[in-house]
Amino acid sequence: MIKEAHIGVGISGLEGRQAVNNSDFSLGQFRFLARLLLVHGRWSYFRMSRFLRYYFYKNFVFTVAQFWFAFYNGGSAQTDFDPLFISFFNVVYAFLGIVIVGIFEQDVSPRLSMEFPKLYMAGPQNRYFSYKGFIFDLLRGTFHSILMFFGLILSVRLAGNCGADGRDQVDLSSFGVQLSFACVVIVNLQLALEIKHWTWLHVVGILLGPVAWIALFAIIYNWEDWFGLQFVSRFYGSYDAQLGSGFFWAIEGILISICCLPNLYSLGWSFNFLPTPVDCAIKMQKKMHSAGEKWTTIWDDAVRAKKNN
Secondary structure: OOOOOOOOEEEOEOOEOHHHHOOOEEEOOOOHHHHHHHHHHHHHHHHHHHHHHHHHHHHHHHHHHHHHHHOOOOOOOOOOOOHHHHHHHHHHHOOHHHHHHHHHOOOOOHHHHHHOHHHHHHOOOOOOOOHHHHHHHHHHHHHHHHHHHHHHHHHHHHHOOEOOOOOEOOOHHHHHHHHHHHHHHHHHHHHHHHOOOOOHHHHHHHHHHHHHHHHHHHHHOOOOOHHHOOOOOOOOOHHHHHHOOHHHHHHHHHHHHHHHHHHHHHHHHHHHHOOOHHHHHHHHHHHHHHHHHHHHHHHHHHHHHHHHO
């Protein structure tokens, strides 16, 4: 039975260690099984669901944005992103944040998880990962890629071909810098909006993408054969030209806001007006923390109300 189960749990007891030796997890006492399921098991399902759904979302934003560009280049092999950006996207720009979430994220505290076992039903009911959620993330990624790509195309056409300095601002390198920055910031902000348990590791993971984009692009796009290394990017000079342009910051701010504000509004609406059991537990947890010394009384009242119901 232990070998046939998805996750085998063995209890170390008087009957011997055969079950323990064939299990994935070993417990010293049967009462520890509740914490394994209600806390760590539920957290594991929650983290893995967030990890998988986000990976599909961010790769759709990144990949489909190149698909739209194919209509503009006649189906050639030309891409709108710098090849170095394509190589670094999944290993630097959108990497650490979701790894931190997949390891350390938690929605409610262990104490609340133990006191309200109903929260465990999110797993059997597939609330965090389902076909509906999967399709939603694919559509959301596609929609954000449309907003990014065609929003930049429209803004450049409305602004005209020349910037305030008289230079052309619709070349491929400038467009690639604009699109890549919007892509990095949007996918990291989307993850930040859904984090429920912030630590300094989460902050570092979210900021790494935009900071790495600024740092690496500043080096790559301004490389002048330093240290005897012969390397010239085809996007040379476009970094300084774009970051020093008011048009760049204006259009980036507009596109990022358009992509992120609907998700922020949706999360706030559902949390306040269509709360799930987990949302109710989060509200109770925040109320306990804000109450300070009175949190014990609030906790006892909540447990008493749950038992009465």
